Amino acid sequence: MHILSIIRIVGLLVALFSSTMLLPALVAFGYRDGGGSEFVSAFFIALLLGLLLWFPNRHHKKELRSKEGFLIVVLFWTVLGSVGALPFMLGEVPDMSVSEAFFESFSGLTTTGATVLTGLDELPKAFLFYRQLLQWLGGMGIIVLAVAILPILGIGGMQLFRAEIPGPVKDNKVTPRIAETAKALWYIYLFITLSCALAYWMAGMTLFDAICHSFSTVAIGGFSTHDASIGYFNSSAINLITVLFLMVAGVNFTLHFAAFAHRPLRLYVYLKDPEVKVFIGLQIGLTLVCFLMLMHHANYESWSETLDHALFQSVSIATTAGYSTTGFSEWPLFLPVLLMLASFVGGCAGSTGGGIKVVRLMLLHLQGLRELKRLIHPRAVYRIKLGNKALSERVIEAVWGFFAAYAIIFILCMLGLIATGMDELTAFSAVVASLNNLGPGLGEVAPHFASTTDAAKWIMIIAMLFGRLEIFTLLVLLTPAFWRS
Numbered sequence: 001m002h003i004l005s006i007i008r009i010v011g012l013l014v015a016l017f018s019s020t021m022l023l024p025a026l027v028a029f030g031y032r033d034g035g036g037s038e039f040v041s042a043f044f045i046a047l048l049l050g051l052l053l054w055f056p057n058r059h060h061k062k063e064l065r066s067k068e069g070f071l072i073v074v075l076f077w078t079v080l081g082s083v084g085a086l087p088f089m090l091g092e093v094p095d096m097s098v099s100e101a102f103f104e105s106f107s108g109l110t111t112t113g114a115t116v117l118t119g120l121d122e123l124p125k126a127f128l129f130y131r132q133l134l135q136w137l138g139g140m141g142i143i144v145l146a147v148a149i150l151p152i153l154g155i156g157g158m159q160l161f162r163a164e165i166p167g168p169v170k171d172n173k174v175t176p177r178i179a180e181t182a183k184a185l186w187y188i189y190l191f192i193t194l195s196c197a198l199a200y201w202m203a204g205m206t207l208f209d210a211i212c213h214s215f216s217t218v219a220i221g222g223f224s225t226h227d228a229s230i231g232y233f234n235s236s237a238i239n240l241i242t243v244l245f246l247m248v249a250g251v252n253f254t255l256h257f258a259a260f261a262h263r264p265l266r267l268y269v270y271l272k273d274p275e276v277k278v279f280i281g282l283q284i285g286l287t288l289v290c291f292l293m294l295m296h297h298a299n300y301e302s303w304s305e306t307l308d309h310a311l312f313q314s315v316s317i318a319t320t321a322g323y324s325t326t327g328f329s330e331w332p333l334f335l336p337v338l339l340m341l342a343s344f345v346g347g348c349a350g351s352t353g354g355g356i357k358v359v360r361l362m363l364l365h366l367q368g369l370r371e372l373k374r375l376i377h378p379r380a381v382y383r384i385k386l387g388n389k390a391l392s393e394r395v396i397e398a399v400w401g402f403f404a405a406y407a408i409i410f411i412l413c414m415l416g417l418i419a420t421g422m423d424e425l426t427a428f429s430a431v432v433a434s435l436n437n438l439g440p441g442l443g444e445v446a447p448h449f450a451s452t453t454d455a456a457k458w459i460m461i462i463a464m465l466f467g468r469l470e471i472f473t474l475l476v477l478l479t480p481a482f483w484r485s
Contacts, residue, residue, distance in 0.1 A: 001068060001483075004060040010075050011053025017080050018046035020133060021087065028126035034093060035126030042086035049083065067482060070473055077465060081106040084134055087127070094123060099454040106461045108134030110468035111352065113222025113322040113439030114460070116450040120227050125208065128225045132215040138468070139219025139249075139352040140189045166470055167252070167349025168360055168399055188256045193218045196245045203237040217245045220352045222322030222439040230312070231325040239312045239325055247283065250319040250347035251276055274387045275348050275359045282358070286314040286342055290335055297332055318342040320354035322439025329446040336442055340429055343436045354437030354467055356406060362386065363399045405471045410435055413463045420456045430456070434463035 021043035028036030064072070081102070088094070088101035096104065100116045107114045108131050120128065197214035201207055209225055216223045226232035230242055248256075251270065258269045270276050290310035300306045309326050316323040317339040329336050346355015363384065370382045383390045410431055417427035426443030430452070433441040444451055449460070466474055476482050 001071075002060070002062040002064065004057045005062040005064065006068060006072055006075065007053050008057040008060050009072055010079055011050045011055075011057070013050070013076055014079060014083055015047055015050030015054060017083060018043050018050060020137065021046060021130075023133060024087070024126040024130040027129045028124060031125040033124045033126075035087075035091060035124035038087045038090040039126060039130070041090055042083075045086055046083045067476075070476055070482075074465075074469065074474055074477055077109065077469065081109050081461075081465075084109055087130060091127065094127065097454070099457045100450075103449065103457045103461055104131070105134065106464050107439075108132075108221070108223060109138040110437055110464040111135050111138045111216075111219045111221040111354065112434060112437045112464045112467070113216070114433055114441070114445075114449050114464075115223065115439075116448060116452075116457070118227065118448055118450060120225060129208075129212060131223045132212040132221075132225070135219040135221030135223050136193065136215035139221065140185060140253075166351070167357055168363070168395060168402065184257055184261075185253050188253060188260060189218065191260075192245070192248060192256075196241070199241045199245070200238065203241055204235055205233065205238065209233075213242075214245075217242055217321070217323075218249050218352065220246060220249050220319055220321045220347065220354070222316075222320075224323065229324045236308050239308055242323060243312055243315045246315050246319045246321050246323075247280070250279060250351050250353045252348045252350035253352075254350050272387075275362065278362055279348050279358045282342070282345060283315050283318060286318055286339070287311045289338065290314050290331075293332060293335055299331065313339065314342075317438065317440075318345065320346045320436050320438045322433070324440065327446070329440075329442050340432045340438075340442065343432060343438045346436060356403070359386070360399050360402065363391070363396060364403060367396055367400070402471060405475060406435075409463070409466050409471060409475075413459055413466075416459045417456050420453050420459070422452070422456060430460060431463055434460040435467040437464065437467045 021039045025036050025039040025043070028034065028039065082105070084105035085098075085101040088096045088104055089098060094117055096116070103114075103116055106112070113135070115131075117123070193214050196217050197210045200210035200213055205213065212225050213230075215221075222229075224230065224232070230238060252273070252275065255269055255273055255276065259266045287307075287310050290313065291307055294300065294306045294310055295303065300309065309328075312323070312325050313328045315321075317328070320343050328339065344355055345361055346357055347353020349357045349359045351357075363386070366384045366386075370384060373380065373382055384396060385391065413431045413435065414427050417430055418424065422430065423443060426441065426445055429441035429443060430445050430449070433439055433445065440446065441449075449457070452460075
């Protein structure tokens with residue numbers, strides 16, 4: 001294993017990541033409400049650390065294999081998540097412990113959206129902006145960004161891209177070269193972000209709020225600059241814009257590329273994709289169930305207000321964004337539990353959403369149907385097709401393996417949280433919120449995670465990493481075979 005080459009690459013990425021500290025420092029300079037010195041100090045610390053890792057190993061350039069790509073991806077997320085905690089630890093407002101700082105940083109970078117902070121409306125704008133920026137960077141994957149703009153890495157890049165991009169089928173490239181692929185995805189990501197910010201601003205948000213919320217919306221992160229989240233604005237138009245862009249971000253970005261790469265736009269590619277059809281159908285079904293249940297219990301004064309909240313919370317939770325317009329945890333218990341379970345599905349493969357991904361659930365469903373048919377016709381041969389494309393047995397086996405590993409990690413994390421003293425409902429929802437990169441929970445963690453113990457925070461950080469790296473990328477590092485030459 002080319003350890004020195006890996007250290008060199010990690011050093012470059014840390015040095016690059018240090019530049020993100022300067023943007024919040026500029027925000028602090030503009031608003032003059034505090035926070036600037038912490039980000040300047042964090043910038044120099046991160047830059048020095050990156051240079052110390054890179055400079056001694058700058059001449060070690062080796063072509064990396066897939067196994068080293070997995071190690072680099074995990075190191076990037078753990079190292080950058082740790083470096084990202086620096087401003088939170090250095091700041092006096094907010095005053096955060098080490099575990100709280102790490103929790104907030106990893107929650108942002110993994111686009112989980114769980115927070116230990118309260119009183120967001122009074123915090124310095126620099127810290128609010130930084131939280132949103134972490135989510136935006138994590139949304140599409142810092143590794144893909146690095147491969148796009150750092151050709152001096154001296155590696156092919158496909159190993160990193162395969163380990164980073166979400167979804168069960170990772171061999172498809174949008175364009176022949178990985179750097180071009182990463183650039184294309186980031187151009188689309190940036191365009192959607194700018195469109196979202198403009199829509200928010202025109203709907204009545206301040207420019208600062210519009211930019212910040214566009215970051216976390218397109219990343220399907222869920223951080224907000226207000227304690228009341230999107231409910232702070234009390235606007236049906238803003239709610240609808242949020243729903244629209246969460247749906248856009250929840251779709252496979254390679255489909256966006258297929259639609260945007262041609263003139264005129266090829267919108268039919270969305271309608272032809274079986275995963276998108278199921279994804280939209282799930283959102284409609286959840287919204288309808290929530291609407292009917294809320295109307296039955298008369299939670300709101302009018303049907304239009306009921307529909308507004310039902311649509312928003314259904315899409316927000318099911319896509320794993322975690323925004324809120326109302327205390328959905330106070331709804332009839334059936335609905336919060338239903339929505340938390342829906343977050344296991346999450347977004348489409350290749351999207352910024354969390355969860356197991358729609359296509360994996362589709363394949364599990366098709367596999368179940370195939371087994372039923374085999375019981376009736378034992379000698380028949382059935383092929384599983386997604387759309388018109390027959391899938392190999394290797395893909396089906398990988399999906400089953402992923403599902404089993406997901407369930408085991410979930411159970412272990414939940415038992416760990418219960419061991420720290422959490423009640424069962426809180427522990428269940430906390431793991432759902434962390435592993436699915438969702439954010440809000442139920443019980444004691446419904447409003448925030450500040451009351452959890454330090455041990456519980458570290459367990460949830462591990463769950464966030466497993467969820468963001470889709471289990472196997474992190475799990476493979478724990479196997480003895482991985483470390484054998």
